[in-house]
Amino acid sequence: MDEVFEKLQAVVDRYDEVNELISDPEIISDNKRFRELSKEEANLRETVSVYNHYQDVTTQLNDDEEMLRSKIDDSDLEAMVKEEISDFKTEKAELEDQLKILLLPKDPNDEKNIIMEIHGAAGGDEGSLFAADLFNMYTRYAEKQGWNIEIVDRNETEVGGFKEIVLMITGNNVYSKLKYENGAHRVQRVPVTESAGRVHTSTATVGVMPEEEDVDIEIDPKDIRTDVYRSSGAGGQHINKTSSAVRMTHLPTGIVVAMQDERSQQQNRAKAMQILKNRVYDYYLQQEKDQYNSERKSAVGTGDRSERIRTYNFPQNRVTDHRIGLTLNKLDRVMNGELEDVIDALVLSDQAKKLENLNNNEY
Numbered sequence: 001m002d003e004v005f006e007k008l009q010a011v012v013d014r015y016d017e018v019n020e021l022i023s024d025p026e027i028i029s030d031n032k033r034f035r036e037l038s039k040e041e042a043n044l045r046e047t048v049s050v051y052n053h054y055q056d057v058t059t060q061l062n063d064d065e066e067m068l069r070s071k072i073d074d075s076d077l078e079a080m081v082k083e084e085i086s087d088f089k090t091e092k093a094e095l096e097d098q099l100k101i102l103l104l105p106k107d108p109n110d111e112k113n114i115i116m117e118i119h120g121a122a123g124g125d126e127g128s129l130f131a132a133d134l135f136n137m138y139t140r141y142a143e144k145q146g147w148n149i150e151i152v153d154r155n156e157t158e159v160g161g162f163k164e165i166v167l168m169i170t171g172n173n174v175y176s177k178l179k180y181e182n183g184a185h186r187v188q189r190v191p192v193t194e195s196a197g198r199v200h201t202s203t204a205t206v207g208v209m210p211e212e213e214d215v216d217i218e219i220d221p222k223d224i225r226t227d228v229y230r231s232s233g234a235g236g237q238h239i240n241k242t243s244s245a246v247r248m249t250h251l252p253t254g255i256v257v258a259m260q261d262e263r264s265q266q267q268n269r270a271k272a273m274q275i276l277k278n279r280v281y282d283y284y285l286q287q288e289k290d291q292y293n294s295e296r297k298s299a300v301g302t303g304d305r306s307e308r309i310r311t312y313n314f315p316q317n318r319v320t321d322h323r324i325g326l327t328l329n330k331l332d333r334v335m336n337g338e339l340e341d342v343i344d345a346l347v348l349s350d351q352a353k354k355l356e357n358l359n360n361n362e363y
Contacts, residue, residue: 011111128161140337
């Protein structure tokens, strides 16, 4: 624990320094710097609070142990002190684990908004319908979290599903909770078109990218092919008469972004470019992650889109996350947006793996 205490003391020192800085009139007058420091102070606050409580518990434990060593004459008092020592030891061990978790390397993307892509995959119409079900599930979960959802692009099927739907989810710590949804989702159920009542297996894939406000990537304009066309869907005569929709193709990667939800071609161009930059950035970032993971595989990670991460079995009302062996018999509630039990279990599993790596000095 000596190394942990050194890190904790460094956190406390930095916390004190930040608090001094944000009370400096010069810092207060600099809005950007003040916001950055206020955010840093908020991120450090919990660690400092838990560490202070840990020190209080340690002091009380030491005092009780010293009292016990001095041979207490009162048997009732001795029994009470022994009970306190037991409680303090338990609490101290729990606080040590909590502090280790708080000191784990943080994903720099955890606080970011996300761009989510949901694609109907294997299973034809049933796959597209399941993509729509996943969209509804994430929408309800986002609403419960107080997040905002904006549909960026959609490609609907005749049966009411989605070949693809792209949405932006904004709010507090969106990526930290939804990054584990990256991968292939499998559904087992009787399709509405199945007259014999046989269970079919279909899949939909989910991609989750952190939104990069200032993406550190340069895209050569010569690498982009831009097509304009008339928007379809709601919007009246303005949308039907003008070529305001935009489709951008990044030729080196083959990534395509279509945008038609904005009112003007200029707005759609700007939004399409923003999404394209994020997708291209994610593409190259994923290549780096794949190389890293081939050298050192993580327990949970954020998943590859080709990896089957979860099965939704409707006849048995069961959902299973294959990465952590979690099975819940409440699929109906999960599909209604009650994802907390699944996501909390994934977070805990990820933390446990990182703690193991920390103990093995792999960080």
